[in-house]
Amino acid sequence: MSLVTSPSANLPVNDLALEASLRAVLADLVHRCPSLTKAEKRELPSDLPKVRASFLADIRRQIRLGGDPLGEAYARIFSPEERRSTGTTFTPAKIISQMFDLAARLVRDPGLVVDCGAGSGRFTIAALRHYRKAHVLACEINPLLALIIRATARVAGLDSRMKVVLGDFRALKLPRRSTPTLFIGNPPYVRHHDIEPHWKRWYQDELARHHITGSQLAGLHLHFFLKARQLGQPGDAGCFITSAEWLDVNYGKDLRKLLLNGLGGHTVHLFPAAHQLFADALTTSAITTFQVGQTHHGMGFTESNGQPRRLTHWVPTQELQEARAWSSFARPLRQTATEATATLGDYFLIHRGQVTGANHLWIANEATPPLPASCLFPAVTHAKEIIRLGGGPLCDPTNLQRVIDLPADLGALPARDRRVVEAFIAWAETHGGTASYIAQHRRPWWRVKLKAPPSIIMTYMGRRPPVFARNLADARLLNIAHGLYPRTPIDDPTLDALVGWLNEHVLLSSGRAYAGGLIKFEPGEAMRIPIPPLEHFVHVA
Ligand SMILES: C[S@@+](CC[C@H](N)C(=O)[O-])C[C@H]1O[C@@H](n2cnc3c(N)ncnc32)[C@H](O)[C@@H]1O
Structure with a gap:
C-alpha cells in the first residue's frame, strides 16, 4: 500500500502507486524546466507531497538503465478504461527496437524523428539513443504524459536534442527540412464515435487532395497516417504500429489507397491476435512502413509470431489495388504449401x-x-x-x-x-x-x-x-x-x-x-x- 494517501498527506513519497505520488516525483524531476507549458504547470499543483530522496534516486537510476518507471506507473494508476478515450497504451521495448530496425531500411540518418502520439516517450528516448545527431520531436496531447517525457529525457541526459509539442498531432506544423524525417510511433486507437466532427471533416478534405473519398468511420490511427502524409517530404519515411483491422475493413481502404498513392507504402508486418504484443490491448497488430512520395510498384507482407521477418512476400500494386482485403497477403502460402519436387x-x-x-x-x-x-x-x-x-x-x-x-x-x-x-x-x-x-x-x-x-x-x-x-x-x-x-x-x-x-x-x-x-x-x-x-x-x- 502507498505511504501517500492524498496530496495533502504529510508523508514523503516512497512509491508510485498513486496519482499524487507520480505528480510529486514529476514536479521534482522537471523542476525549473524552462519550456513547460501552462497546461503542464497546471498538472503540478503547489501542495504536492515531498518525495523521499532515496526514492527519487532510485527512479533516476531506473531511467538511466533504460527503464520507463514513470510510464509504467502511469499505466498502473490509470486503468485501461480511463486510457481508452485517448487510445493510450505503451509499446514494449522489444517492438520499439524492431521498428527502428525496420526504419533503418528506409532512412539512414534522419535529421528529425517525430514521435507521433508519444505517450511516456518510449520511441522518443529510443530515437535519441539510436540516432546520435538527430533532433526528436515528441508530439503528445496529454500534459501529464508530456511531463513524463520531459522528466525521463532530462534524467537520461538526452533532452538537449528533444522538443515536446503538447497538442494534437493533426495540428502539428513542421518547417521545411533539408534532411530526411522519420515518423515513428504507435498512433492512438480511438474509434470514430469519439472523433470530433471538425476532425472528420479535416480527414475527408485532406484525403480529397489525394483524390480519395474518406470515410466517416475511420479511427484516429488512420488520421495519423494521413497527417504523416501531409507533413512528409519526398525522402521521409515512417514506421507505425497499429491495430491491423484497416487491412480488411471497408473504411481501411482510405489508408490502403493512401499507401499506394503518395504515402509510399513499403511493408506490412502482421502479428496475429494469438501473439499478444500489448499487455492491455487484445488486438491483431500490424507494423506498416512507408517512404513518402516513393513508388514501389508493390508492397511486402509478412505474418509473424514474434518479430517482423526480414524478408517479405511481395505483392504488386495492381493486385493490391484490386484486392478487397489485404491481410491474406501476409500468409499467401499457408494453405497451399506443396512439396518441393x-x-x-x-x-x-x-x-x-x-x-x-x-x-x-x-x-x-x-x-x-x-x-x-x-x-x-x-x-x-x-x-x-x-x-x-x-x-x-x-x-x-x-x-x-x-x-x-x-x-x-x-x-x-x-x-x-x-x-x-x-x-x-x-x-x-x-x-x-x-x-x-x-x-x-x-x-x-x-x-x-x-x-x-x-x-x-x-x-x-x-x-x-x-x-x-x-x-x-x-x-x-x-x-x-x-x-x-x-x-x-x-x-x-x-x-x-x-x-x-x-x-x-x-x-x-x-x-x-x-x-x-x-x-x-x-x-x-x-x-x-x-x-x-x-x-x-x-x-x-
Ligand atoms: C498508443 S499510445 C502510444 C504511446 C507511446 N508512443 C508508446 O508507444 O509507448 C498513443 C498516444 O497518443 C496520444 N494521443 C491521443 N490522441 C492524440 C492526438 N490527437 N495527438 C497527439 N497525441 C495523441 C495518447 O495520449 C497516447 O499517449
Missing part, C-alpha cells in the same frame, strides 16, 4: 555475375574520364543492394553504380564516341587495366562483357540464407550475385510468387559451408535448390 535448375539457368578484373577502373567513379552513355550500364555491384530490398523487387536503377562495358569493335561507334572511348582505354591502360589475370585472358582486354539482365537476382554468400529479388530495373550483375535466367518465358505473377517462396524457404543447409560459418551457393548448387513445380505458383498467384 522440382528444382530451380528445371526452370532457370543460373550464372554468376561478371568479373571485371579491376572494379576501381570498370565501376565508374569521380576519377573516370568521360564516356558515352551507351557504354555505362546500371549494375548491382554489392550484395547489400539485394539484401536491402528485403524480398521486394529491384525497380529503380538510378541509385545503382554504372559499370563500363565497351564494344569489342570500336569501329561500330560513332566517330565522336570512338575518340572518347579510345582516350578512356589509354587512361585505363596507364592505370593498370591490362595487368589483371582477367584482362589478360579476355579479348580484347578492355571488354568486361556484361551478361544480359537476369529476371531474378540472388545473393550467394554469407551467414544467412540467400536473398532473392526480381530484377525489374534490368540491372546487370557483377560477381557478387547470381542471375537467374528462365529457360522458357515465365509470367510476372509466377515470378513474384516464386521469389516470395524462395525467400521464405531456402535454407542455409542447401549451400556449402566454408570456414568461419560462411555459406556459399555456387551456380550449380543454386540450380539444385528444391522448389515446388511452377504450376503451384500459378495457383498461388
Whole structure:
C-alpha cells in the first residue's frame, strides 16, 4: 500500500502507486524546466507531497538503465478504461527496437524523428539513443504524459536534442527540412464515435487532395497516417504500429489507397491476435512502413509470431489495388504449401555475375574520364543492394553504380564516341587495366562483357540464407550475385510468387559451408535448390 494517501498527506513519497505520488516525483524531476507549458504547470499543483530522496534516486537510476518507471506507473494508476478515450497504451521495448530496425531500411540518418502520439516517450528516448545527431520531436496531447517525457529525457541526459509539442498531432506544423524525417510511433486507437466532427471533416478534405473519398468511420490511427502524409517530404519515411483491422475493413481502404498513392507504402508486418504484443490491448497488430512520395510498384507482407521477418512476400500494386482485403497477403502460402519436387535448375539457368578484373577502373567513379552513355550500364555491384530490398523487387536503377562495358569493335561507334572511348582505354591502360589475370585472358582486354539482365537476382554468400529479388530495373550483375535466367518465358505473377517462396524457404543447409560459418551457393548448387513445380505458383498467384 502507498505511504501517500492524498496530496495533502504529510508523508514523503516512497512509491508510485498513486496519482499524487507520480505528480510529486514529476514536479521534482522537471523542476525549473524552462519550456513547460501552462497546461503542464497546471498538472503540478503547489501542495504536492515531498518525495523521499532515496526514492527519487532510485527512479533516476531506473531511467538511466533504460527503464520507463514513470510510464509504467502511469499505466498502473490509470486503468485501461480511463486510457481508452485517448487510445493510450505503451509499446514494449522489444517492438520499439524492431521498428527502428525496420526504419533503418528506409532512412539512414534522419535529421528529425517525430514521435507521433508519444505517450511516456518510449520511441522518443529510443530515437535519441539510436540516432546520435538527430533532433526528436515528441508530439503528445496529454500534459501529464508530456511531463513524463520531459522528466525521463532530462534524467537520461538526452533532452538537449528533444522538443515536446503538447497538442494534437493533426495540428502539428513542421518547417521545411533539408534532411530526411522519420515518423515513428504507435498512433492512438480511438474509434470514430469519439472523433470530433471538425476532425472528420479535416480527414475527408485532406484525403480529397489525394483524390480519395474518406470515410466517416475511420479511427484516429488512420488520421495519423494521413497527417504523416501531409507533413512528409519526398525522402521521409515512417514506421507505425497499429491495430491491423484497416487491412480488411471497408473504411481501411482510405489508408490502403493512401499507401499506394503518395504515402509510399513499403511493408506490412502482421502479428496475429494469438501473439499478444500489448499487455492491455487484445488486438491483431500490424507494423506498416512507408517512404513518402516513393513508388514501389508493390508492397511486402509478412505474418509473424514474434518479430517482423526480414524478408517479405511481395505483392504488386495492381493486385493490391484490386484486392478487397489485404491481410491474406501476409500468409499467401499457408494453405497451399506443396512439396518441393522440382528444382530451380528445371526452370532457370543460373550464372554468376561478371568479373571485371579491376572494379576501381570498370565501376565508374569521380576519377573516370568521360564516356558515352551507351557504354555505362546500371549494375548491382554489392550484395547489400539485394539484401536491402528485403524480398521486394529491384525497380529503380538510378541509385545503382554504372559499370563500363565497351564494344569489342570500336569501329561500330560513332566517330565522336570512338575518340572518347579510345582516350578512356589509354587512361585505363596507364592505370593498370591490362595487368589483371582477367584482362589478360579476355579479348580484347578492355571488354568486361556484361551478361544480359537476369529476371531474378540472388545473393550467394554469407551467414544467412540467400536473398532473392526480381530484377525489374534490368540491372546487370557483377560477381557478387547470381542471375537467374528462365529457360522458357515465365509470367510476372509466377515470378513474384516464386521469389516470395524462395525467400521464405531456402535454407542455409542447401549451400556449402566454408570456414568461419560462411555459406556459399555456387551456380550449380543454386540450380539444385528444391522448389515446388511452377504450376503451384500459378495457383498461388
Ligand atoms: C498508443 S499510445 C502510444 C504511446 C507511446 N508512443 C508508446 O508507444 O509507448 C498513443 C498516444 O497518443 C496520444 N494521443 C491521443 N490522441 C492524440 C492526438 N490527437 N495527438 C497527439 N497525441 C495523441 C495518447 O495520449 C497516447 O499517449
